[in-house]
Amino acid sequence: MKSGVFASVFLFFVCVSVSCLPTLAKGSHATIVYDDNVTEVDNIIQDEGQLWITTSDLKRSTNFELKPQGVCRNELCFPVPKSRRGQFVRKSAGRSWFNLVAFAQLVDQPVAHDEALSTWYFGLRLDQRQVLTSLQAPDFTLPDMNGKTHALSDFRGKKVLLLTWASW
Amino acid sequence: MAVAQDTNGIKDAGPWITAANPAYTALIDEKHLVSKLYNMVNVPTGVWIDERGKIVRPNEVAFVDDRFKNFSGLDSAPYLSALRDWVEKGSKSAYVMNEEQLVEKLSANDPKVILASAEFGLGEHLYKSGHLNEAIPHFKEAQRLNPKSWNYKRQAYALSDAKRDYGTTFVDEVQKAGGSKVYYTPPDLKPAEAPKDKER
Secondary structure, X not given: OHXXXXXXXXXXXXXXXXXXXOOOOOOOOEEXXXXXXXXXXXXXXXEOOEEEEEHHHHHHHXXXXXXXXXXXXXXXXXXXXXXXXXXXXXXXOOEEEEEHHXXXXXXXOOEEEEOOOOEEEEOOOHHHOOOOOOOEOOOOEEEEOOOOEEEHHHHOXXXXXXXXXXXX | XXXXXXXXXXXXXXXXXXXXXXXXXXXXXXXXXHHHHHOOOOOOEEEEEOOOOEEEEEEEEOOXXXXXXXXXXXXXXXXXXXXXXXXXXXXXXXXXXXXXXXXXXXXXXXXXXXXXXXXXXXXXXXXXXXXXXXXXXXXXXXXXXXXXXXXXXXHHHHOOOHHHHHOOOHHHHHHHOOOHHHHOOOOOOOOOOOOOOOOO
């Protein structure tokens, strides 16, 4: 009995010190839709509404990478609060894991989740949305009927009437 | 620049573009990106953007002809007149809004509206990957979070049987809103008072 209690206490302190994550559920797979790119991820950990993916899957699914200065994509970097780093980055089973839902909250990014199909949809971050104070028209790039892409910024120097319509 | 907000892309928007044979740029927006970026809630919606890429008139109902006048009660002539005035006079046009007016009219970041965009996006993704039944609850959630968005209702209804899957139709919803003559809010085309300095 005493050795059993000792082992449990020892394991508790080990887990706390290395920030244990719940055990990887068998067959845990997710579809991540990020910036409208779809990535199938075979190793995930879901824990109380949080989505942990490996740092290599972070790069693969979002094109963001974990760097010393923060979570970065090219010149765009979001610092991770030092006091809460454990909410974003952890090591478990020999791998580095990143909490994509916590990151979404950090960058004011909406997340929708379909549990049955294990699909996570990440919407536009604050830096991607219309900012009230700037009055700068948000840029976008979309295709025409021939598949050729056009950006709103291509029309700089001209007045633009941006008109949305639909077949419905 | 005309942008089609059509989840089915060329399949649904293409025939209309082909028939119109436009001289202007006509783009296809399967993911309703422009509506998300500009907080648009219906079609047709127009935004005026000047040569510097600045918004000078934000989202408003923008009929450029009278084909829906019987339904909406809106005459396109005043809007077209204002548009021509801006094309001719630029920043000196009385229909260009000043910064104070623009800040007042541009939508704030309502968390429910923002989350609605993600739910709608998830619904679109599930629909396009062959999971219409799973998409419907997310379309409904988008509609619940952003009840002002007619885009979320009308696009979702168009992708399935509205009566069967949503218990309603576009016509029913317009009637609930007070009828077709109040369905669209007419643009406010009262010429603005010229501020001392319109340049921003």
